[in-house]
Amino acid sequence: MYGTWMVAVFITAAAGVISILVPQPLTWLVAAAVVGVFWLWSVAYYAFTRLSVDYLLTSQRLVHKTGILRQVTNRIEVIDIDDVQFVQGLFERMFGVGTIKLLSSDTSDPSLVLRGIDNVQQVASLIDNARRDERRKRGLYMETV
Numbered sequence: 834m835y836g837t838w839m840v841a842v843f844i845t846a847a848a849g850v851i852s853i854l855v856p857q858p859l860t861w862l863v864a865a866a867v868v869g870v871f872w873l874w875s876v877a878y879y880a881f882t883r884l885s886v887d888y889l890l891t892s893q894r895l896v897h898k899t900g901i902l903r904q905v906t907n908r909i910e911v912i913d914i915d916d917v918q919f920v921q922g923l924f925e926r927m928f929g930v931g932t933i934k935l936l937s938s939d940t941s942d943p944s945l946v947l948r949g950i951d952n953v954q955q956v957a958s959l960i961d962n963a964r965r966d967e968r969r970k971r972g973l974y975m976e977t978v
Contacts, residue, residue, distance in 0.1 A: 838875065839924065841871055841875050844867070844868060844871050848867055851864060852864045885899055886898070888947060890959060890963060891911075891963075893910065893911055894908050895908070895911060895914070896908050897909070897945060907941065909935070909937050909939045909942065909945065910937075911960075911963045911964050912964065912971060913938045914960065914964045915937055916934075917934075917957050917961045918934045918935075919931050919933045919954060920933075920934065921953060925953075929951060930953060931950055932946060932947065932949075933946070933947040933950055933953060934947075935947070
């Protein structure tokens with residue numbers, strides 16, 4: 834969401850500069866409307882995203898819930914996770930968030946993307962360690978899977 838906030842600040846500044854350079858009442862009205870709609874959309878999208886996605890990691894499974902009115906729950910066994918990757922762009926790295934990509938042998942959802950994760954490196958390590966611990970506990974070696 835940091836990219837969205839940066840774009841919102843840029844649009845607000847650009848609308849202010851255009852309103853100053855073109856001193857017409859209609860310009861101020863259009864600029865205010867564009868900025869207001871964009872900020873309202875950004876806040877609504879942020880609230881929806883925060884309220885509609887939930888993750889729970891246990892020692893045996895990763896539970897991913899999405900939705901507000903209609904909730905969909907997807908469970909992936911930790912032992913089925915084959916690869917854990919995290920990605921951070923420039924702004925994401927500055928603010929300590931990122932995206933985790935999971936590849937698994939789960940037939941219903943072989944690829945799962947977790948977006949907007951705080952402390953992404955630590956969370957990716959938690960998932961990877963849970964995967965390794967469960968495989969060790971069940972006697973599966975990383976090289977054979």
